[in-house]
Amino acid sequence: MLSDIEIAQKNIPLPIHEVAASIGLAANALEPYGLYKAKISFDALHALQEKGADISQRGKLILVTAMTPTAAGEGKSTVTIALGDGLRKIGKNAVIALREPSLGPCFGVKGGACGGGYAQIVPMEDINLHFTGDIHAITAAHNLMAALIDNHLQQGNELGLDPRTITWKRCVDLNDRALRNVVVGLGTRTDGVPRESHFQISVASEIMAIVCLSKTISELKKRIARITIGQTYTGQPILFGQLHCTGAIAALLKDALKPNLVQTLEHTPAFVHGGPFANIAHGCNSINATLCALGSGAYVVTEAGFAADLGAEKFCDIKCRLNDIAPSAIVIVATIRALKMHGGVPKNMLNSENCAALEKGFENLRIHIENTKRFGVPVVVAVNTFAADTEQEQGLVQRLVVASGSEAILCTGWENGGEGARELAERVAALCEKQSSFAPLYDVTLPFEKKIEILAKKIYRAGSVQFEERALKKLSAYAAAGYGSLPVCIAKTQNSISHDKTLRGAPSGYVFPVRDVQLYSGAGFVVVFAGDIIDMPGLPKQPAALNIDVDDDGVISGLF
Numbered sequence: 001m002l003s004d005i006e007i008a009q010k011n012i013p014l015p016i017h018e019v020a021a022s023i024g025l026a027a028n029a030l031e032p033y034g035l036y037k038a039k040i041s042f043d044a045l046h047a048l049q050e051k052g053a054d055i056s057q058r059g060k061l062i063l064v065t066a067m068t069p070t071a072a073g074e075g076k077s078t079v080t081i082a083l084g085d086g087l088r089k090i091g092k093n094a095v096i097a098l099r100e101p102s103l104g105p106c107f108g109v110k111g112g113a114c115g116g117g118y119a120q121i122v123p124m125e126d127i128n129l130h131f132t133g134d135i136h137a138i139t140a141a142h143n144l145m146a147a148l149i150d151n152h153l154q155q156g157n158e159l160g161l162d163p164r165t166i167t168w169k170r171c172v173d174l175n176d177r178a179l180r181n182v183v184v185g186l187g188t189r190t191d192g193v194p195r196e197s198h199f200q201i202s203v204a205s206e207i208m209a210i211v212c213l214s215k216t217i218s219e220l221k222k223r224i225a226r227i228t229i230g231q232t233y234t235g236q237p238i239l240f241g242q243l244h245c246t247g248a249i250a251a252l253l254k255d256a257l258k259p260n261l262v263q264t265l266e267h268t269p270a271f272v273h274g275g276p277f278a279n280i281a282h283g284c285n286s287i288n289a290t291l292c293a294l295g296s297g298a299y300v301v302t303e304a305g306f307a308a309d310l311g312a313e314k315f316c317d318i319k320c321r322l323n324d325i326a327p328s329a330i331v332i333v334a335t336i337r338a339l340k341m342h343g344g345v346p347k348n349m350l351n352s353e354n355c356a357a358l359e360k361g362f363e364n365l366r367i368h369i370e371n372t373k374r375f376g377v378p379v380v381v382a383v384n385t386f387a388a389d390t391e392q393e394q395g396l397v398q399r400l401v402v403a404s405g406s407e408a409i410l411c412t413g414w415e416n417g418g419e420g421a422r423e424l425a426e427r428v429a430a431l432c433e434k435q436s437s438f439a440p441l442y443d444v445t446l447p448f449e450k451k452i453e454i455l456a457k458k459i460y461r462a463g464s465v466q467f468e469e470r471a472l473k474k475l476s477a478y479a480a481a482g483y484g485s486l487p488v489c490i491a492k493t494q495n496s497i498s499h500d501k502t503l504r505g506a507p508s509g510y511v512f513p514v515r516d517v518q519l520y521s522g523a524g525f526v527v528v529f530a531g532d533i534i535d536m537p538g539l540p541k542q543p544a545a546l547n548i549d550v551d552d553d554g555v556i557s558g559l560f
Helices: 004-010 016-021 042-053 076-089 103-107 124-128 134-154 206-213 217-225 246-253 287-296 308-323 336-342 355-373 391-403 413-432 448-459 469-483
Strands: 030-032 038-040 060-066 094-098 119-122 170-172 181-184 195-201 228-231 237-239 260-264 269-272 299-303 329-334 379-384 408-411 464-467 488-491 511-520 525-530
Touching: 004 119, 004 124, 016 030, 016 038, 016 260, 038 042, 042 287, 060 076, 060 308, 060 355, 060 413, 076 094, 076 119, 076 260, 076 299, 076 329, 076 379, 076 408, 076 413, 094 287, 119 124, 119 413, 134 170, 134 206, 134 228, 134 246, 206 217, 206 246, 206 308, 217 246, 269 287, 287 299, 287 308, 308 329, 308 355, 308 448, 308 488, 329 336, 329 355, 329 413, 336 355, 336 391, 355 379, 355 391, 379 391, 379 413, 391 408, 408 413, 448 464, 448 469, 448 488, 448 511, 464 469, 469 511, 469 525
Parallel strands: 060 299, 060 329, 094 269, 094 299, 170 195, 329 379, 379 408, 464 511, 488 525
Antiparallel strands: 030 038, 038 260, 119 260, 181 195, 228 237, 260 269, 511 525
16 A cells, blocks of 8 residues: 555646646746745735635635544545545535645654645645745744844843843744753853743744734734734833834745645645644634635635634634634544544554444534534534444444534545545535524623633533633733733643543533733734643654655655
8 A cells, every 4th residue: 555655756746837727827826836836926816815805706615624633543634635626526616725734743743734645735745844935934034033132132122121021932843842941142241131031833933823814915014013022121011013123024924925826636726825733823724825715716625723622713713703704614524433532442442343432432523513513604524434444333423423413424535535525525515505604602802711711611611710820910911901802812732622631532521721821912812821731842752753764866755
């Protein structure tokens, strides 16, 4: 059996201008990065933005999310890509919109994010590694800001910035736990002002969020200028714009604002742009990529990171709210293997039929079905099938889903590409024609504590919320400074509906602990840290980097 990367390497992609032509984009709308990937020019971007924002002209938006991830795998990206290909199989003009993979997971434990089997986007190696340099540009822009802040301290500190209050970290797009807590400015007087600082992974950076939420250079600069970087010695907030360096940061991000166009193995166009994680960031691809897809396709298949309690909630409560868009249908990806794992079956026993464990683990999927239906959009479950699945298990899942008010459709996209998602495509296309009543889950004018409580109780099924004192003080200060109507972005483990990664299945009635909060005034939301979650992941004992290699011909192996 061929590996994912071998399947991708055997594929013969179309020249990117031919892919663009299939959705009405002329060659001069592209800025090619080689033969098979390109950025969209600003002129073409603005035209697609206008069409994608027009309700009467834009395509139907389909959100793909998933049940809580396990070591058994769920295949959300695989199903997303297969569904896009499947819609084309049934004669629909479908376009895909995905996030860019981060280097951290590629060399860590999760692997890449280009799908799998015969449902992939290509060139797979390029996309998973450096792609068109967007994340590198975001990293450079973020760290230039950090350097400018420290330089301001060194050169006299005209603003009176208290070094103890600086909230702007540095970043790198790798899992590097040794950089979580650092001291900068050590040495002589010419080496800077000594202070404690921190690193986060680039995809959790506020700059990443700003790039994903900005439509134009002007908007990008406005958002960067209003980033809060710290306080004066008298407690007044200081914004980055007060350093008068916003233009330099935007210049580094000029090309990173443009969406990237690639294709699936079956040549379905795919806009791949922006890469915030959903467990520690807002988990959605860029609004520009989404608008380009909506302006060029009749059906747009997009995904939001991790499970529905994270990516889908943030997609609906942050991205859709801020951009006046709404999904016409939601697809929840599940596997029988993962359901059994949530039911207590160890990974080495998942190939054996176990309907009792499957039914127990189904409680996790049931909660995600209930959660997504709260947004007023039709929901369908895609069961990503594995060879070891039995007919009895498949039938049981379908019955349980029906009893939960939805329906389950088997998907063999990994093995059969778009053909394996034909039935799913037909059902999703039909759901898109149904009347929906999309609405975010909470009113942003509610107090921060109430917004967090609504998410904790309605989405995470907690019994109560416990706020640490420093979190309450910060939330009160944010509200007093005029930020009280911002949405909240919960940072928590992806491995449980709760804050605790050890709580599998469907935990409920527990205490949801809010440890800390951070104002992202440029992006336009407040990040809420729950449990022991941090924004710089570490590498596992056996990182994926151990398996990756490249030969003298430049052929990469071991990437998945």
